[in-house]
Amino acid sequence: MNGLVDRFLAAPEDMFLDGATAADLDAAARELADHPYGGDLFVALCRSGTEACHAAAETLVRTTRDPGVMTEIVRGLARGLPLGDGTARRFLRAFLERAEDGSSHYGIRSQALLGALYLSQGQDSLVRRLQAHLLDITIDDEGNYLRHAARIIGTVLAHVDDPSLLAVLVNLLDVAEARDEAAMALGRLALAEALDETDRGRALDGFRAARSRFGQSIAASEGRLDATLYLRCLDVLLGFHDASDRGRLTERIAGIHAAAFEVAAFLLPSDRPVDRDTWLGMASLESLHWSSLALRLAALDTSLAKDAWLSAARVIEEELVLIHSASQSILRRSRDGGIEALVRPRIVGELQRNRVQLALLDQWIAERQDTGALPGAVAIRASVAQAMEASLLGNPPNAVATNFTATAIIEASGWDEARRAEATRLLRDSLVSLELEVTAPIVIEIWHEMRDGMLSNPDYASNPAARQFFDMIVFHTIGFVHSRENVSGTSTNGTEYLFAQRGDKEPVEEDLHRDYYGYLQATPLRELCLKEVEGVGHGRADVFFFNQAIRTVAELKKTDRDRTLDGLVERYALQSTAYQRTQVRFCILMVLDLVDRGGSGGHLRELVGVRRKTPTAGRTTYWVVAFRVQGRKRPPSKVAGI
Structure with a gap:
């Protein structure tokens, strides 16, 4: 070992760089490229901020033959490193070239592709370079690598509209090793479109397409917990939209409840601290929202069939939005340990906000209707239910068009000014805590x-x-x-x-x-x-x-x-x-x-x-x-x- 490597292994802090030349740094990077501390060296070099150190860090990316070292390098990126625009671009090129190298282990290639994803997020020009690389992926590549590529492509498509890249994802269905991941990604994309759809027919088409893809993922993998759970949720949403087989709601809720807890436990282990540097998405938040779905469904009163179906559909849709957001986000940890969500799913807008506000308004009225302080409370709650159902169903055929917002219902309530002001403040203040986009x-x-x-x-x-x-x-x-x-x-x-x-x-x-x-x-x-x-x-x-x-x-x-x-x-x-x-x-x-x-x-x-x-x-x-x-x-x- 050379002296620089000895100093680093003895105390892997920035002071080991004192007096190091560019040649020393490059030699150290090559020597530790396959060493367990190779990832730590990459992080230390990047934090130093000098051109010579960044060049040595690039050498690590280009020369490591150890999937574990490449994984630690990418985790370092996920935590957030002080990279200038020029350095990010040179690293991106290095990662994409490693991903293209079919002679390397698929683990190195997969992690290199993930590194490129982290580097490109939030920068349109770099995203375009990543898209160009993904467009060149062919189905004759190594199957395990293509499985990881399918998930990366699905994540990119959650944030950008690219029909050509979507076609690549569809083609990956022909690869046995990648089929379950490609189908899962396509199912999530179809679900996102359906959740964002206000037209009843198109929403139903989207839910059915998503359900079909999740079924395909289950079949390809001989059972996937996450795909199974999505499929069960869609069964309830489709049953609500179709007004069919509503007598089985209690049974379906019980199935979702059990499966959601199982998936949440899988995503968030109970016997050790969480590995927060998840390779894609935020598993802990996804777990939280699956748990939330299970708990909220279990709390529903299923004695009144129509009300129960309406409430179940609202709860499932609301939580699926949050689950999708967590599972498709690309997260990077900042230098002080915080997590920055740098991209957001396209779904979630005023439609979701209004449904939450309708639910709050209904609860607020219910708590006061027996006191006589709210004239016409029963009729107004019926208007709230009608507005919620119309929102979820997209104004179904043969129904009177309804476009009530919670605010409009309050204005038309006939209550005195003080009551209207109190209810309006409730809706305004609710927006402070709605987590329909990105949690701090x-x-x-x-x-x-x-x-x-x-x-x-x-x-x-x-x-x-x-x-x-x-x-x-x-x-x-x-x-x-x-x-x-x-x-x-x-x-x-x-x-x-x-x-x-x-x-x-x-x-x-x-x-x-x-x-x-x-x-x-x-x-x-x-x-x-x-x-x-x-x-x-x-x-x-x-x-x-x-x-x-x-x-x-x-x-x-x-x-x-x-x-x-x-x-x-x-x-x-x-x-x-x-x-x-x-x-x-x-x-x-x-x-x-x-x-x-x-x-x-x-x-x-x-x-x-x-x-x-x-x-x-x-x-x-x-x-x-x-x-x-x-x-x-x-x-x-x-x-x-x-």
Whole structure:
């Protein structure tokens, strides 16, 4: 070994580069090209930022014969490296040339193609180069490589319209090794088109085409869990559209529920931290949304057939949009560990937003109709149901054309101005928490960290249903805290308490309670939580989460004492854990921090954490996911010390 390699292996940090010449760097790259630390060397060279280091990094890409090293190189790209435009282009050429090299192992070629995908995302000119390479793929290439290429092509087509590239994907159906992946990709593309379609006939055609492709994928692979689950979901959507065989809904929901949990468990293992550098897409988010689908379907009341079919179709479609978004996104980790979604699926628009708002409006009316405060509530709920059905069915034949939005229904309600304003604020505020496009990168990263911290909890580790339910609760609760770190004093109704200063009306716990619960109503948890539930642990739970036999709570408090997150857990967690004495040993604690910090506060990572608490009266340890919601906020321009 030369001295440079010795220094790197001894301490693989940037200082090993001191005094290294271009020739030294190139020699080191060639020597470690097939070494387990070859990927680490690539990352170190890229971070150095010099031309000579980037040239050596390119040498690594071009000379490695080890699929493992190429995999680690691509993972380095996925985490995000400081590459200029010129360097990205030279690396792209190197990756594409390795992918074209039929003499290399298919694992090297597949990872090289993935590297080209990461490098090209978000840059139209580089995407065009990748497309040109993919267009040259022929079915006489190595089958295992073509299987990976099919998935890459499907991902690219989820973001760009290219009929010629689509034809290549169709041709891959003729390759036995690639058939299941090509059919799966074609099924997802057809599903995306159908979900985005407003015409009933074209939507049905799209759903049927997608179902056929998923069936083809199952047949080619002797059973694929993901394709089977998509197919079962489409059976319900097609049954709703066709108004056929509706008596089997309960059976179909049970099948989807079981299969969704199975797929979610496969995507997100329970016995170890998640490998977040997934080679394509974001498996953890896909898993979360499959779990959400299962939980929401299980919560449906199937006693009223028509209402149940309508609700099931809405829930399935809403979650499939999110699942598609997660499974077809290309994610890159930034230098500080966050995840950036650099491209977005084409689907998701006002149609989906309006359906979520219609569901929220229906629930809001239902909670008030028995009080007599909403004149004509029954008739207005019927209008909401009619608008939802028309939206999902695309105004079916022989039906009166309906184009009601939730806003239009409120305007035509005949309610007084105060009620209309309250309902309108509900719809406006719901848009803050709708996750129909891309979840904030830091929310995903913190959620992973919280999940890793929960793996040692016996109930969480051993009970898949409890784990997936709590994952969902924690994910959306992190989303709430993230949202409240980004609102302004007037942007969202009900958040004024966050900006109250000394001398203003003093915030109370109920302000946080109302805000948090209202946020949850715009998430899939709206069917799975209640507020102020009596008879839980001898008391009243602030927010009560339920999924069949699984119960947990969020306890909400406030403080004007300056405490760390550990201090807040020490002071308040026993009340949270007291609700769980006959349930799973984990819960949520959220504290409104009214300490005057000059209008500022800690980074989001300082506001969230998993802590353990053992009550003095027992031996059982509970896991508490603690959140601090900072009050006394000010706009950045008015933060003390500026």
